[in-house]
Amino acid sequence: IHTWPVGGKSRDVTYVLLAQTFPTGQESRLPVAIACGDRGTGTVARVLDRILRGARRRVALALRDKYFTEGVTAEWPGRQQSQARRLLLRDPAIDTLVSTVSLRQTAESGMKLESASVGIIMDRVKNGRADLFYLGVDIVSRAVRDCLVIGAGNLMVLQNLPSNGSRRLILVSQRASDPSLQAHLNDDGLAVTSQWHDGVECAVILSGREVLGSFALGSLIATDGAAKSRRLESAYLYAIAAAFALGLTPAQIGNSLQSDVDLVDGED
Numbered sequence: 366i367h368t369w370p371v372g373g374k375s376r377d378v379t380y381v382l383l384a385q386t387f388p389t390g391q392e393s394r395l396p397v398a399i400a401c402g403d404r405g406t407g408t409v410a411r412v413l414d415r416i417l418r419g420a421r422r423r424v425a426l427a428l429r430d431k432y433f434t435e436g437v438t439a440e441w442p443g444r445q446q447s448q449a450r451r452l453l454l455r456d457p458a459i460d461t462l463v464s465t466v467s468l469r470q471t472a473e474s475g476m477k478l479e480s481a482s483v484g485i486i487m488d489r490v491k492n493g494r495a496d497l498f499y500l501g502v503d504i505v506s507r508a509v510r511d512c513l514v515i516g517a518g519n520l521m522v523l524q525n526l527p528s529n530g531s532r533r534l535i536l537v538s539q540r541a542s543d544p545s546l547q548a549h550l551n552d553d554g555l556a557v558t559s560q561w562h563d564g565v566e567c568a569v570i571l572s573g574r575e576v577l578g579s580f581a582l583g584s585l586i587a588t589d590g591a592a593k594s595r596r597l598e599s600a601y602l603y604a605i606a607a608a609f610a611l612g613l614t615p616a617q618i619g620n621s622l623q624s625d626v627d628l629v630d631g632e633d
Contacts, residue, residue, distance in 0.1 A: 395454055397462045397481040398607050401505050402488035405596065406465040409485060411628045412597075412604035414463050419621030420613050425453035427464040428631045434459060436629055450477050461611065468501030476508055483610045484509035485603050486522055503527060512610035514603060517546040517556070535606045539599055541569075550574060557606040559598060566598075568605050570615055578615025580605065580622050 398413060400406040407428050414426040418436060426433040432449050433439055434456060441449060454462055466476055468488055484505050488498065506513060506526050515522055517538040523545070535555045538546045546556050553573040560569045562579065570577040586597040608618050 395460060395462055396483070396611055397454070397464065397478060398483040398485070398611060399464050399466045399476075399478070399481045399505065399509075400485045400487065400603070400607075401466045401468050401471075401501070402486070403467055403469065405487055405600065406485075407631050408596065408600040409487065409603045409607075410463050410465050411631055412600045413607050415626050415628050416604055416608045416613070416618060416621045417461055417463070417611070419624035419626040420608075420617045423458060423460045425456060425459040425462045426629065426631075427453060427462065429465055429467075431629075431631050433629050436626070454478075466505065468505065469497045470501075471504050472497040472500035476504060478508070480508045480510055481505075482509070482511045483514065483607050484512075485514040485607050486519070487516065487603065499525065512607075514606045514610060517543045517549065520545065533610065535610060537599075537602045537606050539595070539602065555606075555609075557602050557609070559602060568598075568602055570605065570609055570618075578609075578618060580619050585622065 400409040400413070410426060410428060414424050414433070414436075417424045423435055425439070427450050431438065432453065434453065435458075439449075439453070441452060445452065450462070450464055453459060464478065466478075468486075486502060486505065502522055502525070506529075509532065512533040512535060513526070514535045514537060517536040533555060534549075535557060536546050536549045537557050539559045540546070541558045541560050543558075546558060550556055550571055550573055556571045558569055558571065559582070560567055560579075566582050567579045568582055569579045582598060582601060585601060586594045588594050588597060605618055608621075609615070613621070
């Protein structure tokens with residue numbers, strides 16, 4: 366890596382060229398999906414990565430400390446590691462970026478991305494800095510252009526979202542009877558939930574009362590423990606909603622879920 370004097374300091378040539386080519390404020394050429402929170406985002410991002418790759422998207426995946434291009438680990442030396450998300454966005458072989466984002470770290474140091482097409486907000490306020498949590502939610506929700514995916518039971522987040530008339534909202538719940546989910550569907554909103562059909566547990570995409578797609582979950586979430594199965598089921602619901610928001614059709618999602626593409630290794 367060579368260095369270049371900029372403003373009295375030496376910086377990587379790669380960083381300088383990227384900064385000049387893609388100045389602050391310009392949108393990425395790629396659709397970006399961000400899974401926001403401090404727990405469970407890695408699993409959701411990995412499942413979304415799997416669905417997109419199964420649908421033949423060329424995906425870059427940025428987890429907390431691991432990075433992948435089309436399912437293969439990507440590594441950079443030294444200071445370039447801190448620019449990993451930007452480097453992935455500039456890779457001409459990639460057509461979609463999936464990234465995890467901490468809401469509290471976003472409040473303190475920014476999102477590390479200019480904007481996103483789809484945002485998945487998973488966390489709720491539990492313990493700790495509620496002010497940082499809500500500031501992170503505000504930053505992320507303003508940065509998301511096309512669609513927000515939020516848990517139907519996350520009322521404090523839903524009630525405090527900045528208005529954006531052109532942005533879609535997809536609610537997610539493991540309980541189809543959730544009151545917020547039902548109210549959203551009554552207003553012809555979009556939702557992804559879990560339902561049983563002929564003894565098979567399925568993820569269902571709903572638009573109002575119309576079923577757009579239904580996908581068997583059994584073999585996808587089969588694990589040794591019930592709690593882990595529930596967490597994985599939730600991850601698939603969020604990831605299916607995000608894949609739909611990114612433009613995959615229900616048929617493409619269904620075919621991808623049946624493909625032999627594996628989850629990459631990473632944190633849960």
